[in-house]
Amino acid sequence: MSRILLLSLIATSAILAEMDFDSIEVFANELKNGEKNFLKHGAITSKSELNSQNQSIDSIVRSLAGSYTQIDQAQGSVSVNIRGLTGLGRVNTMIDGVTQTYYGTSSDSKGFHDFTGNLRTSAFGAILDQNFLASVDIERGSFSGANNAIMGSANFRTIGVDDVIRNGDSLGFLGRYSYGTNGIGPSYMGAIATKIKLENDSNIGVLYGYSGKKITQDYKDGSGKRVKDATFDINGDGQGDLGRAIDVENLTQKPKNHLLKFQYSNEDHAAILSYKNHSNF
Structure with missing residues (x-):
């Protein structure tokens, strides 16, 4: 039996053509901080x-889901x-x-081991001036950004x-001033910054800001009474058992x-060196 192997070669020719298009314009909007969360x-x-x-x-932190604060x-x-x-x-x-x-840890009078009815508080916290606050990111759950934490992380950016x-x-200059009643005194902040452009699309910048405010616990409650007029009621009979008021001067x-x-930055990298000083007297 004889076998015949038939090879066929099919040649395909391609025709290249040039086509002209009108100019194409592409528009994009920068995502805000709140919108970026939907991409994570x-x-x-x-x-x-x-x-x-x-x-x-x-108000800022408590408006975010699953978050609360104590100051x-x-x-x-x-x-x-x-x-x-x-x-x-x-x-x-x-x-x-x-x-x-x-x-x-603090108390309104004397010291932490004073058991005469003085108000004592102790807590972990972050010393943060609201006037310098630019944004806050809350991440819930023990993953990625929540390093060494059980329930999540909170990052305040100044x-x-x-x-x-x-x-x-x-x-540039950025300033703000506000004033409130019922124990909330004046609050003010001023910040000035400059930026110098260098070669290769890089730049250096410097910022200095100063902020101050006054707030006291000598406010009026819902009944119209001031905190300094309150007395300690230990047994709940409505009477001031210790006969002394809170020393609001130490709670101001x-x-x-x-x-x-x-700050130094270019197209790919950014390095920021910051210094903060806080005093509360």
Whole structure:
């Protein structure tokens, strides 16, 4: 039996043609902080542009899902609560990405071991000036950004050079002032920044800010009585058992804050060196 192998070669010729198109314009809008959360996996919520709002840190954090706060009125530190837990090891609280490990104890008079009815407070918290606050990111759950934390993390970002300088300018100023009643005194902040462009699309910037405010616990409650007129009622009979009022002079905050930042950035990288000073007398 003979076999015949037939090979066939099929040649295909391609015809190349040139076509002219009109110019194509592509538009894109920059995503805001709150919109970026929808592109991430996990339970993450954010608020940005806080330096132009008058809300308190309490209102800002508590408006985010699963988040709560406690502010120590004697010290001014902010303790973030996520899903019922708070404190170091439970919620990783950061300022500009740096974990805060502050733990404070205070009383309105005498000392911590004074058992004569003086008000004593102690808590983990973060010393943060609201006037310098630019944005906050809350991440719930023990994953990615929640390093060394059980319930999640909270990162407070302070203002930077790019928050003060806008529209490609080389010099900028940002200021704010507010005043409230019922124990909330004046609050003010001023920040100045400059940016210098270098070669290769890089730049360096410097920012300095100063902030101060006054707040006291000598406020009026719902019945119209001031805190300083209150007496301690231990057995719940409606009578002041110790016959003394809270020393509101020791529960008055007058914090002063300094913020200094140096920034270098290019198309791919950014390095920021920051210094913060907080005093509360």
